[in-house]
Amino acid sequence: MSEKLLMKGNEALGEAALKAGCSLYFAYPITPQSELPEYLSRRMPELGRVFLQAESEIAAINMVYGAAGAGARVMTSSSSPGISLKQEGISYIAAAELPCVIVNMSRGGPGLGSIQPAQSDYFQATKGGGHGDYHLIVLAPASAQEIVDLTTLAFDLADQYRIPVMIMGDGLLGQMMEPVSFPDRTNEKLPEKPWATTGYKGDRPRNVINSLELQPERLEAHNHKLQEKYADIIATQKRSEEYLTDDADIVVVAFGTVARICRSAIDMAREKGIKAGLFRPITLWPFPDEALARLAEKERIFMSVEMSCGQMVEDIKLAVQCRRPVHFFGRVGGIVPAPEEILAEIEKQVAGRCEA
Amino acid sequence: MYLEKRIIIFVGAFGSGKTEIALNYVQVLAAQQEKVAIADLDIVSPYFRSRDVIKKLTAQGIEVIAPPGELAQADLPIIVPRIQGAFDDHELKVVVDVGGDDIGATALGRFSEQLSLLPHELLLVVNTYRPFTKDVHGIKKMLATIEKATHLNVTGLVANSNLGSETTPEVVKNGLDIIRTAAEELSVPVVGVGVRKDLVSAVGDLKVPLFPITITLLPPWYTNPIITRDRRAVMAAQATLADHADHLEKQ
DSSP, rough: OOOEEEEHHHHHHHHHHHTTTOOOOEEOOOSSHHHHHHHHHHHHHHHHHHEESSSSHHHHHHHHHHHTTTTEEEEEEEEEEHHHHHHHHHHHHHHHTOOEEEEEEESSOOOTOOSSOOTHHHHHHHOOOOOOOOOOOEEESSSHHHHHHHHHHHHHHHHTTTEEEEEEEHHHHHOOEEEEOOOOOOOOOOOOOOHHHHOSSSSSOOOOOOOOOOOOHHHHHHHHHHHHHHHHHHHHOEEEEEOOOOSSSSSEEEOOOHHHHHHHHHHHHTTTTTOOEEEESEEESSHHHHHHHHHTSSSSSEEESSSSSSSSHHHHHHHHHTTTTTEEEEEEEEEEOHHHHHHHHHHHHHHHHHHO | OOSSSSSEEEEEETTTTHHHHHHHHHHHHHHTTEEEEEEEEEESSSSSSGGGHHHHHTTTTTTEEOOGGGGGGGOOOOOHHHHHHHHHHHEEEEEEEEEEEEHHEEEEHHTHHHHHHHHHEEEEEEESSSSSSSHHHHHHHHHHHHHHHTTTTOOOOEOOOOGGGGHHHHHHHHHHHHHHHHHHHTTEEEEEEEEGGGGGHHHOSSSOOEEEEEOOOTTTTTTSSSSOOOHHHHHHHHHHHHHHHHHHHOO
């Protein structure tokens, strides 16, 4: 491990991407993720890599499409409205089965919204966003150190499955500073990419990167191939973390920074003698439904806490399958919930159950 | 850390702790019944900046110079006209929190002619655990680019080495060694060392005035701003500060 540094989440993500071998980065600035391009604009020229501020988000994602097609490790980043602009390109990249990393440090919406943190892009990230039957792997770090770890994982998963991977943070995670260290990477060789458009020299069939398929039968077959890949990812890549869930009467489900606030609320609840626990999805897609279903085998209440009007709560309900009550508490518009108000909700739900 | 000059300006790399140092320093001045103002000149980073604590400061009689109302939450490069007036008010002590790096410091350059005629300190806040000021070379480069952007000369360094919640006395000391070397090579003094209040007694005497810091801007999962609030350490730190102020007055 390297020496520790005090870094903003955005900066830590940038350095982790460089250490993971990201050689090209294309993006357009937007608050609250601009420290990421800022950081990379300094570091990438030092390393002889490509930093390019595109003329728009749409241009940036199409540059990613091209670079990924050529077999490079490539990344783009933005925040909510900018991620909306990228959706067409993301669908193309998913269709062409290209590996890349897309970062969303999300902010309050809809529309231009605010520049404060939010989690209201959950549907967009996990249920499509762009058109067609496709998925991204979506990773949701909760600390600067976890950003480092998941950024490395994001590049590896992208190459392994030839899939775009999204790192989903929020403005708070991107902006706050925490101590981080970077794992030493022994100059690992990246996987072979025989499909990449690296220049035809007559020693292999011509490689073509394309997302257009006018023959319905062939497009259907391509869709089935994608679905098989997604089934493989669903079977093997679900990740989650639990805190004090064993004896919990109420399980709070939250991801990213909100999970850390919930953890404080749970500690406060425990001090008051309330058996509360935390379930934190680390992969938002694939959603860790089996681990949640296991928790639902016992009699307990579930409560989703989100910086949205209630998006992940739907996946929790699907996982719990009506066996247990699933409540929701959220703050929106860029407002971050305080531990005290989450504690009040926990108390309310626990008291409600006793009355019922 | 107590500084005679009427205008105290904090510059430095992104995330070096300028805002926390400025917030703490202005509150020390206010406690000494000075007529004081803090100017938020951070046009770069709209998160974690002094405007967030306006209410707390105003209650202590500190004038807060920042964009009004909802503009405080916007990522717009706003400089309010009151700053110029505050600089010219000879009765008023002004603490200035400037944005990070040369980019943030550019906004200060607009006042360079006015400031060159007024008594001021331009202090570079340095955390050696931040990526671009890890070593003497990085610190010197940061100082050079900020001086170029502001058209002003840095008059001193404030050592502020920390690893957030994982700060130890060793972190403070190791950082100070690097900053001292940089200061010697640059021929400017180290005017103070920022140390979180609960660490002051453990850090001990560093032969540089200690500046005890209470962290003001924290993410919401910290239900208590400082994890171990050692009352004796705080009192000792305040005493150090008062002693130093006395000492300067006698000089």
